Amino acid sequence: MRANVMRPYLAVLKDSFREALASRVLWILLVVITVVLVLVAPVGFKERKATRLQRNSVRNWPSLIAKIQNRAGQEGPSPGRQIFGKLSAPLKKRLAEAAEQSPGELSGDVIEALGEELNGIIDGPVLYDAAVWHDVGLVKEARELVGRAGTLDAAEAARLNRLSIEAAWPSEFHKDDGGETRIVYLGFESEVVPLSQKQLTQFVGVALMLIINYAVGVFGVFAAILVTSSIIPQMFEGGAIDLLLSKPVSRIMLFLTKFAGGCVFIGLIAAYFISGLWLIAGARFGIWNGALFLCIPIMLFLFAIYYGVSALAGVIWRNAIVSVVVTVLFWALCFGVGMLKGFVEPFWINFPRLVKLIPAGKSVLGINETGVVHEWHGRDATWNEVFTGDDGSRNMRSFAVPQPIIGPVYDAKRDRILAAAQSAPPGPGGGFNFFPPAPALLAGNRTGAWNRKKIGTAPLGTLALFASPAGDILAVTRGAVFRLTAKTTGKGKSAATQEEFTRAGPESALLLDPSATVAMNPDSGAIVAFNRGTVLIVEPDAKGKYVRKIDKEVVPAKDSKAALAAFAGQTVLIALADGRILVLDATDLTISQELRPVGENAPRFVAAGPGGRWVSVLFHNRKLWLFDVKNGRPAGNSFGGQGDISAVAFDGPDHLLTIDRGTRMTHYDLDPFQMRDRAAPELKNVEIAFYYVIMPIYTVLPKPGELGNAVAYLLTDLNELQELGRDSPDLSQHREKVEVAEPIWSSLAFLAVILSLASLYVWRTDF
């Protein structure tokens, strides 16, 4: 019985296939797909295991050499002593000088020289000697090579040396630094490409994502629209529809089945292409990624959105050409609105959004996403740009890559703000501008309208600037704490006061990673650092010299990623990138609480208020969370604009300032909790257009272009991340939220509406 009921619709489905198979465009499409697959199939990679050290093979060069030197200084034979002994005297001298001048830092040329000499050692005789390396746990591959000692060729010996060094200081090497890779195509081999096995997998994933998003998602879908555009209009042409409607079938089911027929057909074509890619990725690269098959329904869904529009046009105008034209216009509309949003949103909405607030005496300063500093003028409710150059020029470009600045901090003693500015941002993982020069120290006085001036340089490797409770300006580098001090040079009339950073401890270098995070206790001036899972506290002694107090691994180093820290009273709060908040007792660094207030959202800014009562955590999803240190629990206050709060600062022991809606400032009293006042600048025309025109249209329209995010989610590391930039060690950097599910839901809603409209039209119309 059921078969009889469904029989007519199965016949319609089958007929859609017949119709599409009769199309020439389809056969052209199939030939093109086959040719592409045949052309791509011979591409492959050849990999040889790595021996030589590259710059990015080592996580932290200063830390590695410090550890080698440390072992070398101890009694008895050790790998450190063996290797350090092989280094040349001039290099040893340069290393000693560097340790003296900028502890925990090495300049680029020193690292280059060190790398060269270490590579020379690796290429030399076998280092491994059971008596010396007895306490080093070798990996299986190395043990096998040791087992064949005496019969190793030069390459194998070099490989053993490399593995031995890695085994001696495993935490200093990147695990995925695999080997030397070459691209091969039909027997031809390329030069070595700087890709590890993991990077290679990622690269293939990205390549597949691009192929699927562009080759299938754009050209494929367009071709599919051409192939299928005539199916619905021809069905509704006079003479054809009469025949169909005279049969004992439901009109709506007839239409929907015809629509489904087109979709299933295109699904099979997509399956042919994507299965081919899967086979090539598996057979040629060893990447058998089953997630590729999930791209078939995504691409089918993408097609269905356009086909839905084509079908609606088809039932109304009953003309294939009109259907194609309407579909192309619809695509252009989606693309245009998406482009407009993509252009307006970063430049006029995101970049001007204030992300840092600095109470500066009587003023409040705000820093936006691009690093441009503004001062709040309460009288006319405006944010005016300050901290510009003497000539009024901005150092921080509004419409370019955000300029990384460290700080600014407010120097209450001299009523000025100070910031350290890098010339270019270090790339994630240190791949880009790996060895930046010492940053410039910029200062802007209130009396000078906050115009900035370069007054010197900040120490190499500065991680953060702080204004201590004593009124000092401190710079924390990867190796030490520095204090800004004034020095008078010359005598008499030529006497001049110069400010420079001088080392303020600790005795032994901190040896922090570039990804380490540091924070100051606003009351005690103690500094907490979170470095690769370990929390470290240094505090000033009676003379103001920083000394190590305690350090403890609180998160296993291998699991540790980026984090933020705050230090309030006797409590340390660590906000981990995975959304966990660890509350630690500063005296022994034991974890007293582990919280997850906003799911798996990463934190962006963490701050401790003066008085040690409050710690604020602002997450990347712009939600503010406040921890009451005194009571040892979340404050649970209800802040206005939750979900759109971009900046927070304490303006006193129990006062908090927040920024939401980009530039709206709200002042809260925290005990008892109440909103004190709120002020916002007027919306600009472009903002009005964005919020009231572009966004409503964008919301209503489907987001076929953003379905590519779902493909990226499936095929690349985004499946772990969901946010661009999540690999960056700097949590405070802006992260573009990649919406995976939202475009699917909104597109699904749009498709449902379009098909409902078309069905209603079919049902109501007299044909």
Added chain:
Amino acid sequence: MPASSKTAPAIEVESLRKTYREGIFRPRRVDALRGVSLTVERGSIFGILGPNGAGKTTLIKVLLGIVRKSGGTATLLGFEAGDRRGRASVGYLPENHRIPRHHTANTALEYYGALSGMSVRTVRQRRPEMLKLVGLEKWGKTPVREFSKGMQQRLGLAQAMIHDPELLVLDEPTDGVDPVGRSEMRETMRRLKDAGKTVFINSHLLQEIELVCDRVAILVKGEVRREGLVEAITQRRDAELELTLRGSEQAIRRALDGWNIGTGLAAAGGGQFQVVLKIGDQSEVDRCVDGLRKAGVSLVELARRRDTLEEAFLDIVKQPVVDSPFLE
């Protein structure tokens, strides 16, 4: 099928109305059917006639549920017009039908058969017979796009019959079909009638209708102007009697004195005369014949004069219309 539907007329229409609204900016009403009433009994061949725009195709579309009625009642095989159960037992050949060009005759029959709920196996069993019936037995594997208009029409008829329907609705079935094909189609229709099927046919070719239909309805501007047996429609209201007589001219004139002899007496040679009398009913005919015989006039031939269907149709269509169906 409910019991009532088995005994119900094939088509029953009562005061059926259909009004279209045309235009977006200046919408206007078009009354395509203005209270149509007719009944088509099972096992008959019923013809629907009318000039262009009379509403014939609209009537068919309303019956099949392709177009919604605006008022009145219409049933098909005992079911409300448009009801899927009714449509399941109907075979329809639309005017200017269009079988998708990617089909062959074989796949087209499979497709339309399946749409009527038939299994592929059943279609394949019936298909050769159907194709043979419409003269396409050698063209089963030929793509429809290579078919002439007449061949497409034959295939259309085959698809309408493939599921052995109770009622066959044919809209201009002989359009583009050659005279031999027409004759074959007529023969097919007669055979269907003999098999107890009902055929509802709309055609401009009045000869076809006259040759094959039992009853006809003439639709003019959305109204049924005349409905009945073909003989009744072609019979002239002012009947004429054509007589061929033998006898002396004087005796004939005397016997016909007092009768309306129209154009008068005409000599036909061989002592015979012809005359056309305008006579009302049969009693007058008898009286006239008695008078002639009494006068010694011999009656060689006597015949009643009839219209062709075309003459009757034109006569009916020319009658003035009271209301215009096109209302602003």
